[in-house]
Amino acid sequence: MKKPAKKVSEITTREELIYALCEAAELEHGLTCIYLFTAFSMKSILDEGIDDIQQDKIRNWKSVILRVAHQEMEHLGLVCNMLNAIGGPQHFERPNLPQDKEYYQTAVPMELFKFSLKSMAAFMAFEKPEISRRDHFGIDENQIVPTPITIHNGHTVQELYEAILSGFNYLDKDKSTQLFIGNPDSQVTDDDLGIGFSDKEYDITLNAVNNIKDAHEAIDRIIEQGEGIILEGDRVIEKHQGLTHRYEKFDRELGQFNRRVIDKENWAKDMKSIVHNGLETIEALEKCGDKIVTKAHLPIIVEAVAEMNKVLDKIKKLSKEAYSAANHKKAEGYREAFTNPAVNDAEGAVIYDISDIPEGSDVPNTHYIAFWKLYQELKTELSNDKTFEPARNVADNPMLNRHPETMDAANIHIVDHPYTREVLELFNAGYETMVDMLIIYYSNDGITEAERKLFMNTAFFPFMTMFIRPVGEVLTLLPITESEKNPLDVPRAGGSFEYYLNTGWMPKTTPEWTYLAERLQQLEDLSGKLARSKKSVKTYMPEGNYKNLKQQMSVLEQSLKRINENFRSGMDIK
Amino acid sequence: MKAKKITKNYLLHFKGWAQGRMPTDPDPSYEPRGVSGYSFALPGEPDMDRIIYFQNKKGVIQRSHTPDIGVYVTGGTEFTTTGTNGDVEFIDKKEITEGHDLFNAKIDLKKKCVFVSENSTVIYNGFGVMNPFIFSVEGKDKSFKRRFYADPKDPKDKVEDYSIKTLTPFMLNTVFMDSVELMSDANVLNRTAFRNERKKLLEEDLAIAELESIILPKDKTLLTTIAALKKRISELKMNDPENRRTRQIGTQVLINYPLNAKHAEVDDQKVKPSADWPITMWLGAWDADSLGFFVNGFIEISVEE
Numbered sequence: 021m022k023k024p025a026k027k028v029s030e031i032t033t034r035e036e037l038i039y040a041l042c043e044a045a046e047l048e049h050g051l052t053c054i055y056l057f058t059a060f061s062m063k064s065i066l067d068e069g070i071d072d073i074q075q076d077k078i079r080n081w082k083s084v085i086l087r088v089a090h091q092e093m094e095h096l097g098l099v100c101n102m103l104n105a106i107g108g109p110q111h112f113e114r115p116n117l118p119q120d121k122e123y124y125q126t127a128v129p130m131e132l133f134k135f136s137l138k139s140m141a142a143f144m145a146f147e148k149p150e151i152s153r154r155d156h157f158g159i160d161e162n163q164i165v166p167t168p169i170t171i172h173n174g175h176t177v178q179e180l181y182e183a184i185l186s187g188f189n190y191l192d193k194d195k196s197t198q199l200f201i202g203n204p205d206s207q208v209t210d211d212d213l214g215i216g217f218s219d220k221e222y223d224i225t226l227n228a229v230n231n232i233k234d235a236h237e238a239i240d241r242i243i244e245q246g247e248g249i250i251l252e253g254d255r256v257i258e259k260h261q262g263l264t265h266r267y268e269k270f271d272r273e274l275g276q277f278n279r280r281v282i283d284k285e286n287w288a289k290d291m292k293s294i295v296h297n298g299l300e301t302i303e304a305l306e307k308c309g310d311k312i313v314t315k316a317h318l319p320i321i322v323e324a325v326a327e328m329n330k331v332l333d334k335i336k337k338l339s340k341e342a343y344s345a346a347n348h349k350k351a352e353g354y355r356e357a358f359t360n361p362a363v364n365d366a367e368g369a370v371i372y373d374i375s376d377i378p379e380g381s382d383v384p385n386t387h388y389i390a391f392w393k394l395y396q397e398l399k400t401e402l403s404n405d406k407t408f409e410p411a412r413n414v415a416d417n418p419m420l421n422r423h424p425e426t427m428d429a430a431n432i433h434i435v436d437h438p439y440t441r442e443v444l445e446l447f448n449a450g451y452e453t454m455v456d457m458l459i460i461y462y463s464n465d466g467i468t469e470a471e472r473k474l475f476m477n478t479a480f481f482p483f484m485t486m487f488i489r490p491v492g493e494v495l496t497l498l499p500i501t502e503s504e505k506n507p508l509d510v511p512r513a514g515g516s517f518e519y520y521l522n523t524g525w526m527p528k529t530t531p532e533w534t535y536l537a538e539r540l541q542q543l544e545d546l547s548g549k550l551a552r553s554k555k556s557v558k559t560y561m562p563e564g565n566y567k568n569l570k571q572q573m574s575v576l577e578q579s580l581k582r583i584n585e586n587f588r589s590g591m592d593i594k
Numbered sequence: 595m596k597a598k599k600i601t602k603n604y605l606l607h608f609k610g611w612a613q614g615r616m617p618t619d620p621d622p623s624y625e626p627r628g629v630s631g632y633s634f635a636l637p638g639e640p641d642m643d644r645i646i647y648f649q650n651k652k653g654v655i656q657r658s659h660t661p662d663i664g665v666y667v668t669g670g671t672e673f674t675t676t677g678t679n680g681d682v683e684f685i686d687k688k689e690i691t692e693g694h695d696l697f698n699a700k701i702d703l704k705k706k707c708v709f710v711s712e713n714s715t716v717i718y719n720g721f722g723v724m725n726p727f728i729f730s731v732e733g734k735d736k737s738f739k740r741r742f743y744a745d746p747k748d749p750k751d752k753v754e755d756y757s758i759k760t761l762t763p764f765m766l767n768t769v770f771m772d773s774v775e776l777m778s779d780a781n782v783l784n785r786t787a788f789r790n791e792r793k794k795l796l797e798e799d800l801a802i803a804e805l806e807s808i809i810l811p812k813d814k815t816l817l818t819t820i821a822a823l824k825k826r827i828s829e830l831k832m833n834d835p836e837n838r839r840t841r842q843i844g845t846q847v848l849i850n851y852p853l854n855a856k857h858a859e860v861d862d863q864k865v866k867p868s869a870d871w872p873i874t875m876w877l878g879a880w881d882a883d884s885l886g887f888f889v890n891g892f893i894e895i896s897v898e899e
Contacts, residue, residue: 064627071814073821076637079627080825086630090620481714485622575624575712578754582715586758 031187034197038108040184041099043124045111047177048096050130051146053117053517055089058143060492060515061134061414067564069409077401078410081135081394088143088387091245094224097208098238100462102184104202105229106191110462112455116423116518118416118431131431132514134414134496137402140395141364147246147388149178149371178243185239192232204230206464213480246387263311267370270304273297274359282351284343291339291351298332298358305363308370317369324366331358365399368392412496415511420444420518433500435513439556440498446546447491448518453539454483455519456532466529474590478583486579491515494572499560507560537593540584547577598676600899604738605673606690606731608701609779609890610665612877613654615642616709616885619719623712632829632839632882636822638815644708646724648701648889657826659795660884661780665701667731670892672696674899699733701889709766710753717758721765725753729853729873729893738895740858740871742851749855766847769876773846776878780888785843786833792883793830796823826883839882846878849891860897871895 031037062082063070070078100110115123118131126146133139191199207228229235277297282290302325309321335354341347368388375389401408415433419426420441426432435441457479464472492515499510551573558566588594617623618631626641628634635642639655647654648665656663667690674685690697709722717723723744730739743749744756744764753761770776782788800823807816833840852870859865875891 072637072818075627076821076825079629079634083629090630477714477718481619481719482712485620485713486715490622490624571624579712579715582712582754586715589757 030190031183032190032194034106034191034199037106037184037187037191038103040180040187041103041106041108042111044177044180044184045096045099045103046114047124047180048092048099049112049114050117050119052089052092052096053515054130054132054146055085055092055143056488056492057132057514057517058135058139059085059089060489061411061496061512063410063412064493065564065568067562068412074401074405074408074410077397081397081410084390084394085135088390090224091387094226095242095246097226097462098229098242101207101226101229102188102235102238104206104462104464105200105235107201110459112459114519115425116419117516118426118429120429132417132516134411134416134514136411137361137395137398140391140398141361143391144364144368144388144395146177147386147391148367149375149386149388177246181239181243185236188232188235188239192235200229200231202230203464204228206462208462208464213476244386263308263313263370264374266304266308266311267367267374270301270308270367270370273301273304274363277301278355278359282348284348287343287348288339291335294351294355295332295336295339298328298335301358302328302332305366305370308366312370313373314369317372320362320369321366324360324362327360327362328358331360365392365395368395412512413509414496414514415500417516418444418495418500418511418513419516420448423518433511435500437499437502437510437513437557439550439553440495440500440513442546442550443491443495443498444513444516446543446550447488447495447515448520449539449546450483450487450491450543451515451517452520453536453543454479454488456536457483460532470590471533474587477590478587482579482583486583487576488515490572490576494569494576497561497565497569498557508562510560533591534593537584537588537591540580540587544577544580544584547573547580551577599678600685601675602897602899603673603675604670604690604696604893604895606667606670606696606699606893606895607891608665608667608731608875608893609888610648610701611661611663611780611884611886612646612648612665612889613663613884613886614644614646614709615655616644617642618882619713633885634825634829636825638818638822642885643706646703646707646709648703655885657884658799659792660881661886663886665889667696667699667701667733670696694733695736696731696733699731699736702730702732704728704730704739711765712754716754717761717765721767723753723761723764723766724849724851726751727851727853729851731893731895736861738858738860738871740853740867741855742853742873743855746854746856764849764851766849766877768845769848770844770846771841772844773876773878776846776876776888776890777844779890780879782843782879785840786835788843788881789830789833789840789883793827793833796827796830799823800827830883842880842882844878845880846876848874848876850874853893865897867896868898869896 031040059082062078064075064078066072066075102108103110118129120129121127123130127148128142128145130146131142133142188199191197207230209226209228210224213226225241227234227237227241229238274297277294280290280294280297282294305321305328306325309318309325312318312321331354335351335358338347338351338354369392372389372392375386398410401410416431417429418433418435420435422429422432422434435444457475460467461472461475461479467475495513495515498513499507500513501510503510554569554573557569561569615635616633617625617628618633621629621631623644625631626635628642633642636657643653645653647663650656650663654663670690671687672690672694673687675682676685677683688694692698703724705726705728707724707726707728710725711717711719711722713719727742728739729742731737744753744760750756777783777785800820803816803820803823807813807820810816829839835841850873852872854870856866857864858867858871871893873891873893875889875893877887877889879886879888881887
């Protein structure tokens with residue numbers, strides 16, 4: 021879906037709305053994979069150089085990331101319901117990772133990173149609420165073919181959903197269009213999934229979308245969980261108005277500081293403007309500090325202001341020098357350094373208060389705040405113990421292959437240890453099989469109720485819990501490459517969620533059931549082979565981890581055997 | 595003339611708290627510490643072993659302010675019958691009260707019994723089958739032991755080797771989500787108050803531990819205790835009646851397992867009973883903090899003399 025973004029207005033046709041929802045589906049799907057990868061990279065046993073208190077901290081952090089990932093899956097489910105409601109297709113296709121900032125015009129690249137301050141900062145950027153009002157997303161008017169809606173410069177996931185919401189509103193009011201034409205039976209709800217007594221069971225709720233009210237409910241839920249901003253009409257409810265306005269000023273000035281063009285001819289003038297925006301940005305952040313409610317967070321703002329001042333002093337000094345290509349490059353470097361981790365951290369402290377966290381709540385109520393809190397806790401832990409490393413030595417973007425859309429990506433590590441490659445192959449094949457079942461399940465196109473139930477009972481529990489997670493975790497124990505000298509120091513692999521879309525085109529009818537049964541058989545066979553040949557990686561890990569690997573591979577073989585048997589029995593395939 | 599068959603019967607009522615340190619959905623079945631479910635191994639505790647303990651023995655982790663683990667015979671009837679089929683008659687009946695060999699007898703599950711569902715690969719998730727189910731009654735001078743199989747004609751050690759169809763009749767069967775009977779029997783009375791009462795006690799313990807840590811800031815045991823208390827308190831704070839941590843306290847599941855293995859043990863002697871020994875019991879009051887649950891049931895043991 022990579023196409024140039026352009027200045028746009030509102031969504032006014034079904035096609036445009038479908039297009040926007042497909043983009044939302046891609047993002048939710050991609051973020052789920054990214055979050056899961058990071059969660060799977062976390063250490064779990066004492067043999068990994070952590071004490072029992074650190075082990076508990078890591079466990080809690082992991083549970084937060086997994087909870088967010090589950091909610092991203094819920095969001096994907098809600099988008100599926102919205103697509104079904106308006107007659108759209110199920111869209112599980114997505115580009116392979118890593119993807120640079122330009123792909124969706126996100127604030128940071130979409131990459132697979134282990135758990136660290138860096139990954140938490142990236143996650144905050146994905147989930148950052150859009151508090152300042154900006155131009156809406158949409159489509160060029162008077163066009164029949166949609167121009168892609170992308171998260172173009174400075175825009176966020178939140179604004180994509182706001183555009184979708186306004187599209188629903190527009191088309192619902194348009195009397196010439198019957199918007200909700202989908203089959204209500206194709207909607208997936210909590211009851212279908214059997215996920216408990218209420219949304220408090222798993223923090224997950226899927227509502228059916230059959231009318232405009234349902235669409236509002238679904239989008240509000242997605243935005244509230246992610247960014248934490250409640251929409252009322254087109255306005256943000258601002259409980260902490262004074263702080264919000266100061267933050268808006270900060271955000272605006274920082275945006276101008278970052279976007280201002282530096283031109284050779286206007287060097288002095290441009291640099292003067294940048295210095296001006298920089299000063300305004302710092303002053304606005306200081307003023308946020310005056311209004312901040314949670315006073316314990318004030319030092320974070322003070323630190324950020326100090327860091328920004330340091331960089332701005334360098335920019336001021338540079339602005340007095342004459343133009344040169346080297347100085348231009350320096351200026352860009354300083355500008356990038358101005359928005360440093362301390363500033364992101366301070367933004368989080370301000371948004372924490374604006375987000376209106378319930379008093380005494382230990383559970384962050386939005387994804388953004390959840391990640392900001394993890395960032396804080398990890399920062400504290402690292403300052404107490406410089407040797408603390410909460411994640412395994414997992415390489416960035418450990419992939420089985422390069423793909424057409426990642427051919428030029430810089431930060432890819434191709435896994436070449438033979439055993440690990442086979443486990444990663446198993447993971448990716450299983451992931452793709454699961455996704456294919458999800459497409460069939462959510463499409464609900466001409467399949468029997470019993471078949472649909474079987475797909476649900478295969479793809480959710482147990483495939484996500486007994487395949488994706490254990491294999492994703494096992495991969496972070498395995499070396500990406502062979503080494504006889506320092507086997508313990510070799511970087512580790514991870515679940516790369518590579519997607520080949522081999523079966524996306526297949527008709528979702530009975531011949532594919534046979535294909536899927538064959539696929540499950542291949543997975544079972546490969547897992548059996550891998551359970552027997554694990555000794556080849558014994559020297560690459562501490563004894564405790566090897567014990568863990570042995571158990572996981574043995575359970576995996578059993579699980580796949582049962583999944584395969586149950587599927588075949590349900591579909592009456594020998 | 596052939597002598598009439600005489601059978602000694604024991605209808606025993608048993609109850610008490612049991613423990614099962616097991617991961618909960620959506621954690622995989624073998625998650626050792628608990629991550630995304632609502633059950634956890636605390637700092638300083640060993641990994642969760644999934645084993646169901648009816649007695650406080652090695653493997654049980656008895657957390658502070660939680661009910662003592664132990665399931666015991668609390669009453670019943672000993673009676674003798676004669677005859678077979680429609681011809682059976684009582685010879686005698688005796689209440690099992692204090693002083694009887696089987697009063698207060700220990701009820702135990704031998705070997706390593708676990709709830710097997712393996713996230714729906716074996717049986718529907720959350721409705722596992724207990725396996726191996728080797729039920730024992732250990733009185734002063736009297737003991738019984740026998741195993742249940744899902745298919746006694748084809749006894750398999752691993753429940754995973756049976757089909758879902760064979761296992762379905764024996765999966766946990768939820769009868770009530772808000773059972774007043776269990777609230778009374780387990781002395782829970784009110785789900786949220788039960789958890790809040792525990793939380794208050796732990797908060798008092800935490801305050802004391804934190805004071806001690808001012809004097810001993812680097813005491814590893816103390817720091818571990820504090821981390822464990824904090825984790826328990828933060829979990830107990832999630833106390834909305836609809837939250838599964840709280841909701842599950844009121845959930846009552848029914849189990850009907852006939853002890854049907856070909857052989858049994860009576861007073862440590864191998865015997866071959868001619869009839870199954872039926873068990874009807876409910877499990878409930880699932881306490882996410884203690885990882886305990888209440889057991890209340892009956893067994894009928896019949897031994898031919």
